Amino acid sequence: MKRALLLLLLTAGGACTATKTTVKNPEQSHLVIDGKLWGSLFQQKAAEYAALCYQAYNTARTSLDKILQDSSSRPLAIVTDIDETFLDNSPYAVSRALQGLDYENKTWHEWTAKGVATPLAGSLDFFNYAAARNVTVFYITNRDEQERAGTLANLKKFNFPFADNEHLILMKDISSKESRRQAVAEKYNIVLFLGDNLADFSALWDKRSTEERLQHVKEHAADFGTRYIVLPNITYGGWEDAIYGNKHTLTPAQKDSAVKANLTDD
Numbered sequence: 001m002k003r004a005l006l007l008l009l010l011t012a013g014g015a016c017t018a019t020k021t022t023v024k025n026p027e028q029s030h031l032v033i034d035g036k037l038w039g040s041l042f043q044q045k046a047a048e049y050a051a052l053c054y055q056a057y058n059t060a061r062t063s064l065d066k067i068l069q070d071s072s073s074r075p076l077a078i079v080t081d082i083d084e085t086f087l088d089n090s091p092y093a094v095s096r097a098l099q100g101l102d103y104e105n106k107t108w109h110e111w112t113a114k115g116v117a118t119p120l121a122g123s124l125d126f127f128n129y130a131a132a133r134n135v136t137v138f139y140i141t142n143r144d145e146q147e148r149a150g151t152l153a154n155l156k157k158f159n160f161p162f163a164d165n166e167h168l169i170l171m172k173d174i175s176s177k178e179s180r181r182q183a184v185a186e187k188y189n190i191v192l193f194l195g196d197n198l199a200d201f202s203a204l205w206d207k208r209s210t211e212e213r214l215q216h217v218k219e220h221a222a223d224f225g226t227r228y229i230v231l232p233n234i235t236y237g238g239w240e241d242a243i244y245g246n247k248h249t250l251t252p253a254q255k256d257s258a259v260k261a262n263l264t265d266d
Contacts, residue, residue, distance in 0.1 A: 057121075063229070078138070092111040116154065139167060175206075176203060243258050
């Protein structure tokens with residue numbers, strides 16, 4: 001089964017895109033780029049992906065209903081990530097991959113400035129449900145200050161609650177969200193965290209190895225589906241960074257080698 005998965009990663013992406021892809025970068029990472037296309041295809045077309053999103057947001061609602069049964073001395077809040085947690089950026093990944101290219105700050109900023117990413121299944125209903133019950137939503141994202149206008153426009157386009165500067169907390173100096181979460185926790189009782197990346201929940205998962213990430217998941221297993229709500233993202237995230245040793249300077253060839261080294265084929 002694992003050997004078959006490896007063959008799928010190596011061949012399926014190329015088979016699906018051979019007539020579309022114009023390779024502008026001869027040094028591209030074939031495994032990574034084809035993986036982005038295959039992952040984006042799942043995100044855009046698989047009913048199973050939509051089902052997983054509904055499942056996550058249904059779970060969040062059930063958990064919130066239980067929390068609301070108890071009193072709190074402080075106002076309640078939800079902390080959520082944005083990208084691939086409730087906004088779908090797969091068109092950007094596809095656009096880059098069809099050029100044989102990966103993520104780039106400049107083109108990413110061009111994408112977010114458009115403010116056109118669409119909501120994931122179940123997300124808008126859940127956040128409006130929370131807001132209607134006097135639960136404040138804070139959007140803690142690693143989009144940067146340059147992306148504020150486009151991000152707010154995107155939230156307002158689909159009528160997400162609390163779409164304002166106070167509740168949109170962008171990245172300034174460091175990628176870790178811990179200090180930003182703590183700032184919210186000074187005034188609010190944060191009862192739910194939503195994200196597609198484990199680092200959206202706790203500093204325990206900031207720039208950790210694959211083994212450390214899994215160990216911390218095991219240690220906090222009871223929090224998933226109750227306090228931590230995870231959305232699926234198979235195209236990028238902390239899991240991918242861990243494969244590369246949390247280094248952002250690897251060449252395409254080194255990325256391919258890292259992917260192959262982390263696969264089990266027997």
